[in-house]
Amino acid sequence: xxxxxxxLLKIAVLIGGLxxxxxxxxxxxxxxxxxxxxxxxxxxxxxxxxxxxLFGLGQPVADGGKFLTKGExxxxxxxKILYFLAPMAIFVAAIAAxxxxxxxxxxxxxxxxxxxxxxxxxxxxxxxxxxxxxAVGSVAVYGVVLGGWASNNKYSFFGAIRSSAQLISYxxxxxxxxxxxxxxxxxxRLDNIIIEQARSGTWNALVQPLGFVVFCVAAFAEAGRxxxxxxxxxxxxxxxxxxxxxxxxxxxYMVSEFLHMVLAAFLIVILFLGGWHFWGLTGxxxxxxxxxxxxxxxxxxxxxxxxxxxxxxxxxxxxxxxxDQLMEVAWKVMIPWGLINVVAVAAWMEYGVQxxxxxxxxxxxxxxxxGWGVLLLCWLATTIIDPTASGNRPRRDLSANDNCLE
Amino acid sequence: xxxxxxxxxxxxxxRLGLAGRSYLLLFVQGLTxxxxxxxxxKKTVQSPEERHEIPDPPIYRGVHRLNRDQRGRVxxxxxxxxxxxxxxxxxxxxxxxxxxxxxxKYPQSFTIDExxxxxCGMCEEACPVDAIELTSLYDLSGKSREEMIFDxxxxxxxxxxxxxxxxxxxxxx
Numbered sequence: 001x002x003x004x005x006x007x008l009l010k011i012a013v014l015i016g017g018l019x020x021x022x023x024x025x026x027x028x029x030x031x032x033x034x035x036x037x038x039x040x041x042x043x044x045x046x047x048x049x050x051x052x053x054l055f056g057l058g059q060p061v062a063d064g065g066k067f068l069t070k071g072e073x074x075x076x077x078x079x080k081i082l083y084f085l086a087p088m089a090i091f092v093a094a095i096a097a098x099x100x101x102x103x104x105x106x107x108x109x110x111x112x113x114x115x116x117x118x119x120x121x122x123x124x125x126x127x128x129x130x131x132x133x134x135a136v137g138s139v140a141v142y143g144v145v146l147g148g149w150a151s152n153n154k155y156s157f158f159g160a161i162r163s164s165a166q167l168i169s170y171x172x173x174x175x176x177x178x179x180x181x182x183x184x185x186x187x188x189r190l191d192n193i194i195i196e197q198a199r200s201g202t203w204n205a206l207v208q209p210l211g212f213v214v215f216c217v218a219a220f221a222e223a224g225r226x227x228x229x230x231x232x233x234x235x236x237x238x239x240x241x242x243x244x245x246x247x248x249x250x251x252x253y254m255v256s257e258f259l260h261m262v263l264a265a266f267l268i269v270i271l272f273l274g275g276w277h278f279w280g281l282t283g284x285x286x287x288x289x290x291x292x293x294x295x296x297x298x299x300x301x302x303x304x305x306x307x308x309x310x311x312x313x314x315x316x317x318x319x320x321x322x323x324d325q326l327m328e329v330a331w332k333v334m335i336p337w338g339l340i341n342v343v344a345v346a347a348w349m350e351y352g353v354q355x356x357x358x359x360x361x362x363x364x365x366x367x368x369x370x371g372w373g374v375l376l377l378c379w380l381a382t383t384i385i386d387p388t389a390s391g392n393r394p395r396r397d398l399s400a401n402d403n404c405l406e
Numbered sequence: 407x408x409x410x411x412x413x414x415x416x417x418x419x420x421r422l423g424l425a426g427r428s429y430l431l432l433f434v435q436g437l438t439x440x441x442x443x444x445x446x447x448k449k450t451v452q453s454p455e456e457r458h459e460i461p462d463p464p465i466y467r468g469v470h471r472l473n474r475d476q477r478g479r480v481x482x483x484x485x486x487x488x489x490x491x492x493x494x495x496x497x498x499x500x501x502x503x504x505x506x507x508x509x510x511k512y513p514q515s516f517t518i519d520e521x522x523x524x525x526c527g528m529c530e531e532a533c534p535v536d537a538i539e540l541t542s543l544y545d546l547s548g549k550s551r552e553e554m555i556f557d558x559x560x561x562x563x564x565x566x567x568x569x570x571x572x573x574x575x576x577x578x579x
Contacts, residue, residue, distance in 0.1 A: 032444075035443070035444050035448070036440045036443050036444050037443065038443055038446060038447075038448055038449045038450075039448060039449070039450050040448050040450040040452070313437065313440050313441070313444070316440045317436035317437050317439065317440045318432070318433070318436045379428065379430075382428075383424055383427045383428040384424075386422075386427050
């Protein structure tokens with residue numbers, strides 16, 4: 001098969017899969033929202049024109065049809081070019097990031113005449129995979145900011161401003177969280193990171209829990225999910241940066257949001273939870289025959305679904321942060337934690353083997369001890385120092401004011 | 407409003423305890439609450455297949471009905487007390503001289519705009535002869551505004567429809 005055809009086939013499968021996944025994740029999100037609130041959720045729409053209900057599995061089709069057939073109204077006060085460009089930018093960026101997400105590689109049967117193992121990613125073996133995801137991921141900020149600016153609406157603009165500050169702030173802990181993993185596995189390639197974890201049998205979350213916590217929090221914020229959904233806090237900003245959007249363009253924003261969440265889930269699983277690896281089930285060789293490859297894909301997707309489920313539950317579990325709290329969590333807690341994690345991992349990579357020898361620990365065990373110890377210490381120190389406690393304090397020049405209540 | 411306005415009361419946040427500051431307790435509490443509800447029994451009533459349970463006797467303020475007396479005539483004596491009591495001004499009565507000997511007036515027309523009605527039940531309270539009552543029918547709908555203005559015939563037909571399931575609360579005859 002010529003490479004271009006192979007790539008096109010992969011792209012078609014990827015985009016088809018992602019769009020279907022996004023549609024059904026909307027349904028899942030609505031179901032989980034309903035179940036958490038003691039409701040049943042959408043359970044009526046089934047096969048069109050019949051009475052077959054299928055537990056509401058036809059709902060995404062109905063939702064999509066509604067969005068597509070809505071009148072394409074453009075508000076008169078918007079910046080036309082940017083207004084059209086913004087959803088495209090965020091949509092393209094959201095999809096493009098998936099090009100380097102690896103699902104494993106498979107050796108096809110000899111009778112098919114394909115000698116080399118097929119790697120199940122659109123851009124397999126991209127050496128700067130992690131950097132690519134970061135680069136494309138930051139384009140999403142443009143979609144949000146341009147959308148908010150072009151809408152010419154103060155609420156949209158507030159949402160966009162908040163979003164840009166939030167996304168930029170949380171990119172630092174995100175990067176610091178990844179840095180530990182990259183140091184430990186010695187590669188920026190996502191498939192290498194998985195193979196490294198499979199080979200040693202220890203998932204990065206087990207040996208670098210601090211990095212895991214930092215990365216998870218930052219990933220939530222980057223995906224714009226509650227408790228960090230300030231860009232579109234509906235109680236304050238109507239709909240945030242997409243207040244003025246409707247129809248297909250709104251759908252592009254919505255789908256991009258879900259794709260961000262899926263990407264965040266993929267990254268959490270690949271970087272910290274072993275990717276397709278599961279002990280005693282999937283082996284650790286790079287390329288495998290198709291039954292094992294299928295099993296690996298199932299394991300990976302099951303983990304990703306678990307992560308997404310947690311994302312959706314989190315939405316109803318914790319209240320949204322106030323904006324100053326959001327910033328304080330990023331700059332005063334998450335970034336120091338990330339730095340400490342990087343230093344701990346780097347120090348361990350350099351001196352760990354000598355340090356572990358007298359204690360009779362393997363490298364992984366020693367790293368786990370260090371990792372959990374550092375997490376515990378950091379958490380304890382943060383609890384005692386309480387760097388985020390400055391919120392809602394009267395201004396110092398007003399504290400003499402007699403109507404200041406203690 | 408300026409920040410040094412004398413009318414602003416600046417409130418200092420109470421300092422959290424260690425457990426609160428570690429955020430761990432809150433984290434676990436939030437998650438357990440959602441998970442508990444996630445697996446709990448759902449409270450949805452799947453209308454229209456399932457119906458809400460109306461208590462017996464039917465204490466419910468749904469669509470109005472105009473009651474009939476034992477001879478099948480409208481009980482209303484066109485005293486206008488309900489129209490006067492109505493806070494939404496949705497009852498319109500045209501009185502005429504009664505063809506019967508037991509009362510002076512009767513309603514020639516009696517219309518209720520169900521779209522204006524707020525279903526407060528004041529008409530029912532005001533009626534001296536228990537002619538107007540609210541039933542437990544709650545899913546009334548129509549395709550036009552005109553269709554939702556119920557006239558005397560319609561209100562009497564609601565009585566015919568509900569008289570077996572919901573007998574009149576007081577019988578003064």
